[in-house]
Amino acid sequence: MAATTAAPTPSLAKKPSFSLSYYVHTAICLIIMFGFGQLDPVAPLTPLGMNLIGIFLGVLYGWVFIEIVWPSLAGLLALMLIGGMKPGLLLNKSFGDPIVQMMFFIFVFCATINHYGLSRFISLWFITRKCVAGKPWLFTYTFLGSIFILGGLTSASPAAIIGWSILYGVCEVCGYKKGEGYPTMMVFGIVFAAQVGMALIPFKQAALTVFSAYETMAGTGIDYAKYMLLALIICALCSALFILMGKFIFRPDMSKLQNLDASRLDAEGSLNLTGVQKTVLVFLFLLVGLLLAPNFLPADFFLTRFLKSIGNTGIVILLVTVMACIKVEGKPLLGFKTMVDSGVTWGIVLLLAFVQPLSGAMAAKGSGITEFLIQILEPVFGGGSPLFFALFIGFAATALTQVMNNGAVGVAFMPIIFSYCQASGTSPELPLIMVVMGVHFAFLTPAASASAALLHGNEWSDTRAIWKTAPLAILMAYIVTAVITTTVGGVLFS
Numbered sequence: 001m002a003a004t005t006a007a008p009t010p011s012l013a014k015k016p017s018f019s020l021s022y023y024v025h026t027a028i029c030l031i032i033m034f035g036f037g038q039l040d041p042v043a044p045l046t047p048l049g050m051n052l053i054g055i056f057l058g059v060l061y062g063w064v065f066i067e068i069v070w071p072s073l074a075g076l077l078a079l080m081l082i083g084g085m086k087p088g089l090l091l092n093k094s095f096g097d098p099i100v101q102m103m104f105f106i107f108v109f110c111a112t113i114n115h116y117g118l119s120r121f122i123s124l125w126f127i128t129r130k131c132v133a134g135k136p137w138l139f140t141y142t143f144l145g146s147i148f149i150l151g152g153l154t155s156a157s158p159a160a161i162i163g164w165s166i167l168y169g170v171c172e173v174c175g176y177k178k179g180e181g182y183p184t185m186m187v188f189g190i191v192f193a194a195q196v197g198m199a200l201i202p203f204k205q206a207a208l209t210v211f212s213a214y215e216t217m218a219g220t221g222i223d224y225a226k227y228m229l230l231a232l233i234i235c236a237l238c239s240a241l242f243i244l245m246g247k248f249i250f251r252p253d254m255s256k257l258q259n260l261d262a263s264r265l266d267a268e269g270s271l272n273l274t275g276v277q278k279t280v281l282v283f284l285f286l287l288v289g290l291l292l293a294p295n296f297l298p299a300d301f302f303l304t305r306f307l308k309s310i311g312n313t314g315i316v317i318l319l320v321t322v323m324a325c326i327k328v329e330g331k332p333l334l335g336f337k338t339m340v341d342s343g344v345t346w347g348i349v350l351l352l353a354f355v356q357p358l359s360g361a362m363a364a365k366g367s368g369i370t371e372f373l374i375q376i377l378e379p380v381f382g383g384g385s386p387l388f389f390a391l392f393i394g395f396a397a398t399a400l401t402q403v404m405n406n407g408a409v410g411v412a413f414m415p416i417i418f419s420y421c422q423a424s425g426t427s428p429e430l431p432l433i434m435v436v437m438g439v440h441f442a443f444l445t446p447a448a449s450a451s452a453a454l455l456h457g458n459e460w461s462d463t464r465a466i467w468k469t470a471p472l473a474i475l476m477a478y479i480v481t482a483v484i485t486t487t488v489g490g491v492l493f494s
Contacts, residue, residue, distance in 0.1 A: 025065040033058025033078050042372070049367035051082045056358060063408040068347035072354040079357060084366075093357035099212040100353045102313035104344060105320050106204045109287060110154050111343020112323065112334050116280045119162050120270045122150055127166070128262040128271065136257035140186070141243050143167075144193040148235045151197030153284070155205060155345075156451040159197065163190035164458070169265045174256040178460050181252030187461045188469045189242055191443050191451050196238050196477060199440040200231050203291060203312055205348060210410030210436050213355050214428065217363035217418045222429055225295035226492045230433060230484060237480045245472060276328050283319055290315045348407065355411050362415055373419035386426040391482055393417065394434025398441050398478050402448045406439035429493040430485055437481045444470045 036054025041047055055078045062071025076094060079085045085093075094100065113119060126146035132139040143166075150159040167186050170176070176183050199207055202224045215221040246252065273281070291312055297304040307315060323334035362369045381389050393413055401409045413435050421428040442448035444466075446456045455461060 029058050029062040029066060029071055032061055037082055044368040044371040046366060046368045048084050049369045052362050052367055055079060055083055060408055060412060063405050068351050072350040075354045083361060085357060090357055094353040097356040098311060098313040100356060102316055103208060103352055104349055105316040107344040108320055108339045109316060111339040112280060113284060114154060114158060116277050117270060118277060118281055119150055119154055119158060122146060123162055123166055124266055124270055134258060136254035137243055137247060139257060141239060144189055144239045147190050147193035148197035148239060151194035152200030156194040156198045157454060159194035160191045160451045160454060166265060173264050174260055176256060181250060183460050184465050185246055185250050185252050187458055188466060191455045192473050194451055195440050195443050195449060196235055199437050200235060202227050206407045206410060206439055207436050209352050209407040213359045213411045213414040214432060216356055216359040217414060222432060225292050230489050233488060234481050234484050238477050241476050283323055287319055351407055363418060370419045373415055374423045377420050381420060387486060389420060390431040390434050393431050394438045397435040397438035401439045401442040402444040406442050410435055410439045427493060430489055433485050433489055441474050441477050444474060
């Protein structure tokens with residue numbers, strides 16, 4: 001036994017592989033980051049503007065071809081060295097930014113939801129309602145709807161994994177096998193719902209990254225309540241149209257679902273909430289309610305004044321503090337270290353910490369970047385309507401997010417939207433919403449998102465099935481977003 005478990009001798013140990021492409025991409029990333037600014041400025045760009053563009057392009061290259069973490073950190077160092085920002089000011093505008101801190105505490109809060117099994121409860125609760133029994137397509141619509149909500153409350157990857165585990169239970173109970181139409185359609189449909197559903201909540205992950213980048217540039221943000229209403233309508237319609245695509249295009253065998261006893265899916269007793277789970281669920285409702293309350297309550301109401309005084313970041317910190325203070329069987333309801341270790345996606349935090357100071361610097365007059373972008377955009381969009389601009393930039397975001405990180409894609413478009421809206425005097429809400437929604441339609445290629453990578457590796461699906469389904473779903477989602485944003489959004493933000 002000892003011989004089989006002993007470590008290999010140095011002579012026989014496998015040497016780590018040398019990746020030439022990794023170091024080539026690293027060199028290109030750093031050359032762009034620090035070398036672009038050495039080129040002669042193109043008016044109206046200033047030398048500072050050239051350096052800032054170089055830092056942005058270099059980090060963007062690193063995000064696409066390498067990873068998120070160290071290019072973001074290198075970008076912060078570059079802002080200190082050639083970006084005109086003192087270390088103290090930079091750290092205050094990056095890790096000290098309220099949006100970055102809010103992202104951190106949102107991750108901690110969402111990890112608590114997963115820790116107590118509420119994600120599975122939410123999904124199972126919807127599909128075990130009596131009104132969907134014996135109605136296969138209504139059951140499927142409700143199933144996808146629950147994944148939309150789960151994706152919004154947590155993130156796409158855990159929502160997809162939980163959804164798949166429930167789907168496998170459905171297949172076992174009903175007798176579906178790998179390769180049959182219904183499980184093949186639903187393996188993709190669950191990722192589709194999880195990705196689009198992630199756009200529901202504007203104060204977390206990619207949506208927060210993009211909105212905050214624009215807010216840093218413009219000094220004004222978007223009404224979260226109105227955005228959530230639009231996103232909810234878009235998600236509901238996307239789910240309904242996916243069902244129609246299934247019924248008339250994919251046409252799987254639904255007869256096996258006719259007599260499904262959904263109660264058999266809860267083998268672990270997830271629907272029987274404990275007192276602790278109910279407490280965490282109350283905090284979940286409180287989080288959403290308190291973040292949205294200032295948009296509905298009277299401005300002079302004491303609660304409104306209190307919530308505005310601490311801001312969205314303060315609200316999340318307040319709830320995390322209370323949950324950490326509450327003791328359950330001698331232990332905190334929210335074990336802070338455990339939730340940080342299991343729930344915080346540091347890559348997204350670092351991405352946002354880099355984006356916040358860079359966005360403000362790029363929008364400053366001393367860089368000349370805004371004026372430069374206006375000169376470029378004028379011949380392209382000068383004769384077109386703001387509606388055409390919103391639709392075009394939304395389509396571009398939808399296309400690029402299939403091969404790039406969605407947060408990086410969204411951030412890349414913010415200077416363009418800011419410059420166009422400033423020059424034309426139009427409101428930024430419609431193009432902002434088109435971009436934020438578009439970057440969540442990331443499920444065509446493995447590089448599109450983490451959940452897309454999971455999809456391509458799922459043995460219940462295959463690449464051919466994904467490529468037959470995903471382009472239609474992406475086109476459908478884009479059209480739904482365009483119609484709802486330009487009609488309902490045009491009324492809400494007029």
